[in-house]
Amino acid sequence: MASRVTPCPDCGTKNRVPVGSAGRPRCASCHADLPWLVDATDAELASALSTSQLVLVDLWAPWCGPCRMVAPVLERLAVRYAGQVKVVKVNVDDNPLAARRFGASSIPTLAFVRDDETVGRIVGAQPEPVLVQRINALLAG
Numbered sequence: 001m002a003s004r005v006t007p008c009p010d011c012g013t014k015n016r017v018p019v020g021s022a023g024r025p026r027c028a029s030c031h032a033d034l035p036w037l038v039d040a041t042d043a044e045l046a047s048a049l050s051t052s053q054l055v056l057v058d059l060w061a062p063w064c065g066p067c068r069m070v071a072p073v074l075e076r077l078a079v080r081y082a083g084q085v086k087v088v089k090v091n092v093d094d095n096p097l098a099a100r101r102f103g104a105s106s107i108p109t110l111a112f113v114r115d116d117e118t119v120g121r122i123v124g125a126q127p128e129p130v131l132v133q134r135i136n137a138l139l140a141g
């Protein structure tokens with residue numbers, strides 16, 4: 001199973017967070033919830049979406065300028081919502097099944113998924129406060 005090295009925002013310890021896990025990743029040192037931001041392929045998507053957390057799927061491609069603007073925003077959101085929101089990045093060039101599933105004909109497309117159901121979609125690069133508002137509404141609902 002693929003994983004990504006993520007520094008703990010609280011103590012700085014470098015942890016490996018898995019693409020898929022039933023639980024939620026915590027810092028091995030201080031046990032704080034870790035930001036959960038991973039890259040997933042078509043083959044890993046089902047396991048990446050299999051979580052009780054709200055999932056924000058980022059459908060992007062390396063050549064897409066607006067996608068590069070959204071990337072650091074998603075990194076910050078993963079930290080801000082550690083333990084609540086998982087960010088799953090999918091490169092649509094390499095993963096056509098995921099692109100089709102979320103209707104990513106235009107990118108960036110952000111899809112919100114809960115319990116394997118798409119509960120929201122945002123097309124195009126949106127400013128961070130717009131994403132925060134949307135996430136807060138979904139977490140409250």
Ligand SMILES: [Zn+2]
Nearest residue numbers: 008011027030
């Ligand atoms: Zn820590």
